Amino acid sequence: MNSLRRSPITGLYHPRTTIYSLSNSSLTDNQSSSSLKRKTSTVDRILYADKSGFLPSESYSCSSRSQSNVDLSKSLSSLDQSILEAQVKRALCCNETMEATIKRIRTEGLYSIKDLINQNEVLERSLQESNMKISQLEYLLNKTKQQRIISNDITTSISNYEEKIKNLENDKLQLKLQFEQCKSLHSKEVTQLEQNINDLKHQLVDTENKFKLIQIEQEKINSINQNNLNQLNEKNQLIEQLQKRITEVELNLSKIDSNNIINQTLVDDVKRINDLRYENEQLKKDIQLLKQYSFIIMDKAMNSTNIKSLLKSGKENQTNSELPEEKIKLLQQENASQATEITELRELNKKYFNTIEWMQKKMQQLEDDLNRTKAKVSELNLSNSSNDSPPLVKK
Numbered sequence: 001m002n003s004l005r006r007s008p009i010t011g012l013y014h015p016r017t018t019i020y021s022l023s024n025s026s027l028t029d030n031q032s033s034s035s036l037k038r039k040t041s042t043v044d045r046i047l048y049a050d051k052s053g054f055l056p057s058e059s060y061s062c063s064s065r066s067q068s069n070v071d072l073s074k075s076l077s078s079l080d081q082s083i084l085e086a087q088v089k090r091a092l093c094c095n096e097t098m099e100a101t102i103k104r105i106r107t108e109g110l111y112s113i114k115d116l117i118n119q120n121e122v123l124e125r126s127l128q129e130s131n132m133k134i135s136q137l138e139y140l141l142n143k144t145k146q147q148r149i150i151s152n153d154i155t156t157s158i159s160n161y162e163e164k165i166k167n168l169e170n171d172k173l174q175l176k177l178q179f180e181q182c183k184s185l186h187s188k189e190v191t192q193l194e195q196n197i198n199d200l201k202h203q204l205v206d207t208e209n210k211f212k213l214i215q216i217e218q219e220k221i222n223s224i225n226q227n228n229l230n231q232l233n234e235k236n237q238l239i240e241q242l243q244k245r246i247t248e249v250e251l252n253l254s255k256i257d258s259n260n261i262i263n264q265t266l267v268d269d270v271k272r273i274n275d276l277r278y279e280n281e282q283l284k285k286d287i288q289l290l291k292q293y294s295f296i297i298m299d300k301a302m303n304s305t306n307i308k309s310l311l312k313s314g315k316e317n318q319t320n321s322e323l324p325e326e327k328i329k330l331l332q333q334e335n336a337s338q339a340t341e342i343t344e345l346r347e348l349n350k351k352y353f354n355t356i357e358w359m360q361k362k363m364q365q366l367e368d369d370l371n372r373t374k375a376k377v378s379e380l381n382l383s384n385s386s387n388d389s390p391p392l393v394k395k
Contacts, residue, residue: 077232084225091221098214102207109200116193123186130179141165181267273373276366283359283366 144165 011117077235080228081232084228087221088225091218095214098211102211105203105207112200113197117198120190120193123182123189125178126349127182127186130175130182134172134175134179137168137175141172144168243306247386273370273377276373277372279366283363286358 144161
């Protein structure tokens with residue numbers, strides 16, 4: 001009776017007659033695991049770069065304040081283009097890694113399926129060999145039963161033959177038991193192989209679906225990038241058109257006649273003269289009002305001085321004739337209130353004099369400006385008259 005051996009893949013038992021080495025499969029497993037580690041490390045690096053959002057460093061020169069808006073828009077478009085290129089490169093790297101993982105999974109699945117098929121073939125061979133042995137033993141038993149014992153040897157008894165027959169029957173029973181055990185093991189391993197094949201098929205379907213989704217996302221990204229590139233081209237065309245229009249406008253502005261410029265300056269000067277005249281009249285009115293108010297203040301001050309002289313005369317008369325105390329207190333209170341009013345009036349008078357001085361200075365400035373504008377207008381009128389054109393503004 002042959003001893004059984006446990007398989008390292010499935011964990012089941014089968015006869016040791018099968019000569020099968022798993023050195024190749026272990027080597028392929030080790031190679032696939034090492035390649036898997038390398039690929040997963042590269043994928044992790046790519047994903048880390050994707051999360052961190054680092055882009056290839058590019059030197060951009062700082063534009064000064066004197067540069068135009070067109071240069072700024074060009075720099076922005078170049079930035080957008082570089083960002084899009086980086087996104088495309090990142091998507092291509094992810095696509096390549098996914099393709100490599102799918103190929104690796106397919107190869108691993110094929111290798112595992114081949115190993116399982118080889119194991120199945122070995123088990124089938126062992127079953128066939130056991131069947132052959134059982135059939136041979138049955139044939140021998142039938143022969144021994146049918147044959148008549150015809151021999152000249154008297155020493156050998158029939159009991160020996162009967163013992164041999166019993167031994168052969170016992171061997172037959174043991175072989176049947178082994179055959180049934182092998183059948184059960186074979187059925188278990190077949191079911192496990194089918195389960196492994198189904199799992200590998202599901203994994204392949206999942207990876208293919210993931211690959212399809214990645215392809216769809218990549219197509220979307222490519223379409224978005226194409227749209228962005230089209231928009232950038234349109235923007236560049238618009239910028240070129242605007243530059244052409246700006247040059248045309250500058251040429252048209254340079255071709256405008258100098259007479260139109262002079263007329264515009266004359267109109268502005270006339271408006272300014274009218275504004276200055278209006279301000280001058282308003283300042284004159286304010287000065288007159290301030291003068292009237294200053295006269296009123298002076299009258300109040302004179303009245304306060306008269307009251308003080310009366311109080312002094314009252315004190316002198318008090319020495320000669322005694323007045324009642326109530327009248328003296330009233331006079332003192334009136335004197336104090338008038339003194340406070342006088343101080344307030346003096347402060348107001350100072351303020352108004354300061355404002356009058358400021359207004360006079362401003363009047364002087366306005367008169368100077370008027371004289372300057374009049375001189376300019378006269379010069380422009382003279383230049384227009386020399387060009388046989390009537391003056392726009394009359395003095």
